[in-house]
Amino acid sequence: MAYGRQGPRIKEKAHALVEGIDLPGHWNRMFETRVITDYDPGTLDEITALPGGESLDWCYQCGKCVGVCPVDIVGDYGPRKIHRDVLRGRSLLDDPNLWLCTTCSNCLRVCPKEVDMIQIMPAAREAAINAGKDIPVELRKVFEATDRYGNPLGENPRKRADWAKEAGVPVPIMAQLKRPVDVLWYVGSYPSFHPRGMDAARALARIFHALGVDFAILGVEEREDGDSIRLAGEKGLFEKLAEANIKAFATYSFNRLVVFGPHEYNAFKNEYPKCGGRYQVLHYTQFLVEHLVRLSALMTRTVERQVTYHDPCYLTRHNGEYEAPRALLRAIPGVTLVEMPRSRENGYCCGGGGGGMWLDGFSRDYTSMRLSDRRVIEAAETGARTLGICCPYEVSRFEDAVKATGNEGRLDVRDIAELIDQAMGGPSR
Ligand code: SF4
Numbered sequence: 001m002a003y004g005r006q007g008p009r010i011k012e013k014a015h016a017l018v019e020g021i022d023l024p025g026h027w028n029r030m031f032e033t034r035v036i037t038d039y040d041p042g043t044l045d046e047i048t049a050l051p052g053g054e055s056l057d058w059c060y061q062c063g064k065c066v067g068v069c070p071v072d073i074v075g076d077y078g079p080r081k082i083h084r085d086v087l088r089g090r091s092l093l094d095d096p097n098l099w100l101c102t103t104c105s106n107c108l109r110v111c112p113k114e115v116d117m118i119q120i121m122p123a124a125r126e127a128a129i130n131a132g133k134d135i136p137v138e139l140r141k142v143f144e145a146t147d148r149y150g151n152p153l154g155e156n157p158r159k160r161a162d163w164a165k166e167a168g169v170p171v172p173i174m175a176q177l178k179r180p181v182d183v184l185w186y187v188g189s190y191p192s193f194h195p196r197g198m199d200a201a202r203a204l205a206r207i208f209h210a211l212g213v214d215f216a217i218l219g220v221e222e223r224e225d226g227d228s229i230r231l232a233g234e235k236g237l238f239e240k241l242a243e244a245n246i247k248a249f250a251t252y253s254f255n256r257l258v259v260f261g262p263h264e265y266n267a268f269k270n271e272y273p274k275c276g277g278r279y280q281v282l283h284y285t286q287f288l289v290e291h292l293v294r295l296s297a298l299m300t301r302t303v304e305r306q307v308t309y310h311d312p313c314y315l316t317r318h319n320g321e322y323e324a325p326r327a328l329l330r331a332i333p334g335v336t337l338v339e340m341p342r343s344r345e346n347g348y349c350c351g352g353g354g355g356g357m358w359l360d361g362f363s364r365d366y367t368s369m370r371l372s373d374r375r376v377i378e379a380a381e382t383g384a385r386t387l388g389i390c391c392p393y394e395v396s397r398f399e400d401a402v403k404a405t406g407n408e409g410r411l412d413v414r415d416i417a418e419l420i421d422q423a424m425g426g427p428s429r
């Protein structure tokens with residue numbers, strides 16, 4: 001591609017001598033094409049040379065991505081801006097903007113040129129890490145904790161199955177069960193260790209038990225799935241985690257893998273096969289919706305409330321599941337589902353994807369509010385009493401946001417599993 005100055009530029013206010021006639025000032029423009037490609041292509045080449053970074057070059061600045069980028073709604077962002085900054089000689093590897101994209105995929109949905117930030121950002125982040133660039137401190141800590149303890153919270157890995165002690169029902173562990181099961185439930189790090197994640201895990205255990213599902217968990221053999229670690233740029237650590245999980249899965253016999261989180265779903269469905277791990281994987285809402293008739297018969301209590309539902313990016317845009325969570329919510333006696341204006345394909349990201357889960361402190365300097373705060377304001381504006389979720393990242397993000405936006409007492413955050421469990425007679429909050 002030919003970049004660079006194509007001939008001597010006549011300055012705007014300069015005089016030009018044309019066939020002996022002196023032409024002053026602005027007339028000069030009529031005799032020379034203005035040069036607009038006078039820049040160094042090095043910073044663009046730096047990204048497009050990376051495997052996955054190629055599509056940044058395809059942007060033609062149409063601006064369609066700007067209106068749908070959740071970060072732009074609370075700041076000044078989007079692929080168009082990234083492309084323009086890189087064209088102007090700003091290295092993305094040194095730019096704080098490198099860490100703000102949540103890989104929510106809303107830009108890719110509308111981009112006519114298929115500029116793919118879901119490939120570009122992890123590739124550029126990996127390059128920045130490998131080049132020893134400054135990376136946000138909190139992200140470095142998460143990488144270290146995950147490498148050391150097998151979970152991003154830095155919790156003791158031996159306590160990974162402790163949540164199950166208070167589930168009120170047996171939660172079998174594969175190593176103790178010593179037989180094949182129908183469902184291997186991959187619980188995930190946040191439901192295993194975060195207090196509110198544990199509430200949802202216990203609720204799902206009770207639902208499985210009531211349905212008579214033949215299931216078990218890995219317990220201490222389970223590791224973080226690593227998908228958000230990969231998207232945040234630590235591909236090597238992701239591969240290490242994948243190898244450990246694939247090895248643990250291979251020890252046991254099961255028909256289907258059921259996961260709690262959309263990020264785990266994406267990992268096992270789309271990324272682990274590249275590492276040799278192939279499974280029939282279902283998000284828990286997809287699994288439960290298969291049992292909807294029996295589940296409906298078990299839900300004998302009324303949960304009288306309006307619920308608005310937040311579409312998780314990695315269940316919806318990334319993997320096309322919009323209906324299963326809604327079908328479950330509609331089946332809960334007393335629940336009325338009200339939609340937020342930004343929902344389904346245009347759902348607004350909670351800010352937790354692509355490493356954003358750990359970057360709220362860093363992002364504060366570049367955005368006017370957290371994405372989770374913005375989303376909770378939208379949820380409260382529907383008049384709903386409950387924000388229904390089915391991603392373990394969201395409970396902590398949204399409960400913080402409910403407090404930060406002054407909606408405490410007006411809006412609560414409940415996993416769909418918790419609402420179903422309540423309708424089945426489990427504890428209410
Ligand atoms: S929608 Fe695509 S082509 Fe248009 S400005 Fe955004 S990234 Fe560039």
Ligand code: SF4
Nearest residue numbers: 069101102104105107
């Ligand atoms: S993936 Fe999402 S957060 Fe990232 S640039 Fe695209 S729309 Fe914005």
